[in-house]
Amino acid sequence: MSGKQSQYNIGLDKTPANFVALTPLSFLARTAAVYPDHIGAVYEGRVFTWAETYQRCRRFASYLAGRNIGNGDTVAAMLPNIPAMNELHFAVPMAGAVLNALNIRLDAASIAFQLDHGGAKIILVDPEFTGVISEALTLMKGPKPFVIDVDDAAFAGGKRIGEIEYEDALSQGDPGFAARLPQDEWDAIALSYTSGTTGNPKGVVTHHRGAYLNAVSNILAGNLGQHPVYLWTLPMFHCNGWCFPWTVAAAAGINVCLRKVEPSKIFALIKKHGVTHMAGAPIVYNTLINAPDAPKGKTARPVVGLIAGAAPPVAVLEGAESIGIKLTHVYGLTEVYGPASVCAEQPGWDDLPADQRAQLKRRQGVPYPLQEAVTVIDPETMQIVPRDGETVGEVMFRGNIVMKGYLKNEKATAEAFAGGWFHTGDLGVLDEQGYVIIKDRSKDIIISGGENISSIEVEDVLHKHPSVLFAAVVAKPDGKWGEVPCAFIELKDNASATEAEIIAFCRAQMPGFKTPKSVVFGPIPKTSTGKIQKFMLRDEVKSTKAISA
Structure with a gap:
């Protein structure tokens, strides 16, 4: 375009009166001013109003500033879902x-790498994790961070390893501290590490603008409205709790904090506090569905649940409804602040039979309200695939809810953004409505005799078996077919099944070449966010040839 001036630009410039950098910090300031006496957080008998939460955050920010922590400095936290973790956001x-x-499940070596790589100046530690953090500090190669303990009366054990306790640090801070708001909304707000299964994880850098927009998108996509009561089953360390610390502040809701996912406690908290919303991986909902004291029918309080994953099993979507939880499927990655697409419901879905409704709701869907685009693209031509439900491409995102890039890794950043889109590494198709449907991770597709088999499709059938709690399918080397499906099964309590029974069950519902050729029974390794660690299963298949039970 030429440098021609438009009449709409002359003398009409950005000023402090008409332009402010977007930051989720503004949500807390507003809610504390408008709803100062509303409850902002509850945890183990402690209650914090929004005014108190705002004051506590300002106090700790003041304390950090007093230790010369400022622009570009990293503050790490190894904490469960307690109020302090919410305040740190x-x-x-x-x-x-x-x-x-x-990630509170990481080993010392992984933590040491992240503290070194991110250059953490301070780390806050819960007593449950002082052992692993102490070890990590000894493994670090660079300067060690200043340690702050965060005591929790709900946890018995552990020891202090820090130089000051969190509440003592708060008492030293100024409640009137003026927040150092970003002058540029592109400034980094958080550093999160991918759960890399090979080599070191990548450091995902997110910015104030994206955090602000995704926080609001959560309200719209999750139908939170005003004053939701949000139960923290999703780890706050996971993509910053999908931005929900900022979301709940924007919606002037209540954070119902929860140290550990325990079904009985979750049901009690839902009843006691009138929980309206929650979020988590399929494993969380599956655990609740199969809990012996799960409320059924009219005894179940209605809760809106966001569920994320490649494609939640139909059995989970149906089972959640039976205990009062209406699930909305969202999809995303650390690089897009957690969920950045949603299976947006259409009028009439609630009138469909449960199985049909579940099939529609398990799609990855369409862009989040404030995300620009999510679609399926041929990575070779960078052209969007046809809406035929068959042509496979790579799922890609574009928009403001995409990371700045990977910390100190320009090569990986350039590869991730090749062609002007963020490449997820997930393979999918577009249906006739333009909804994204994931078929598999590129590395999880099983190629048997030249035929592509989606592990997700096989897993969905396995989850329909009445004895199956969790299922995962990986490729097993095979002399004739190259590779064949191998199923790993974790059974429900007091349930039983044989390999022959499982294989026959699958064969009755899918083509023979897709049917697992061997079955392994036992606990399935999972990440702290409930994702099954398939790389460990693939290693097991290679090392043991998956001896069946």
Whole structure:
């Protein structure tokens, strides 16, 4: 375009009066001002209003500033879903710093790598994790972070390893501290590490603008409205809790904090606090569905649940409805702030039979309200695939709810953004409505005798078996076919099944070449967010040839 001036530009510039950088910090300030006495968080008998939460965040931001923590500095946290973890999502960026929420299931070597790579200046530690953090600190190669303990009366055990306790640090801070708001909404707000299965994980850098937009998108996509009561079953360390610390603040809701996923406690909290919303992986809902004390029918309080994953089994979607949880499927990755697409419901779906409704609701769907695009593209031609439900391509995102890039890794960043789209590595198709349907991770497709087999499709059939709690399918080397499906099965309590029974069950519902050729029974390894660790199963198949039970 030429440099021609438009009449709509002359003398009409950005000023402090008409332009403010987007940041989710504004949500907390507004809610504390408008609803100061509304409850903002509850945990183990403790209650915090939004005014108190705002003051606590400002105090800790002030404390950080007093330790010369500011722009570009990293503050790490190894905490469960307790109020302090929620507060850090505001206090750390208020000081101008970047929050690195660590996965609480990581080993010491992985933590040491992340602390070194991110250059953490401070780390906050819960007593449950002081052992692994102590070991990680000894493994670090660079300067060690200043350690702050976060005591929790709900946890018995552990020891202090820090130089100050969180509440003591708060008491030293100024409740009137003026937040260091970003001058550029592109400034980093958080650092999250991918759950890399080979080599070191990549550090995903997200910005204030994306956090702001995805927080609002959660309200729209999840139908939160105003004053939701949100139960923290999803780890706050996972993609910053899908941005829900900022979402709940924007909606002036209540954070019902939960240290550990325990079905009995979850049902009790839902009843006690009138929980309206929750989020999690299929494993969380599957555990609730199969809990012996799960409320059924009219005894179940209605809850809206967001569920994420490649494609939740139909049995999970149907089972959740039986205990009062209406699920909405969302999809995303750490690189897009957690969920950035949603299986947007259409009028009439609620009138369909449960199995038909579940098939529609398990799709990955369409862009989040404030995400620009999600679609399926041929990675060779960078052309969008036809809406035929058959042509496979790579699922890609584009928009404001996409990371800045990978920390200190320009090559990986360039590869991820090749062609002007973020490449997810997931394979999928587009149906006639333009909804994305994931078929598999590229590395999880099983190629047997030249035929492509979706492990997700086989797993969905396995989850229909009445004895199956969890199922995972990986490729097993085969001399004749190259590779064949091998099923790993975790049975429900007091349930039984044989290999022959499982194989016969699958053969009755799918072509023979897709049917598992061997079955392994036992606990299935999962990440802390409930994702099945298929790389471990693939290793087991290679090392043991998957001896069947």
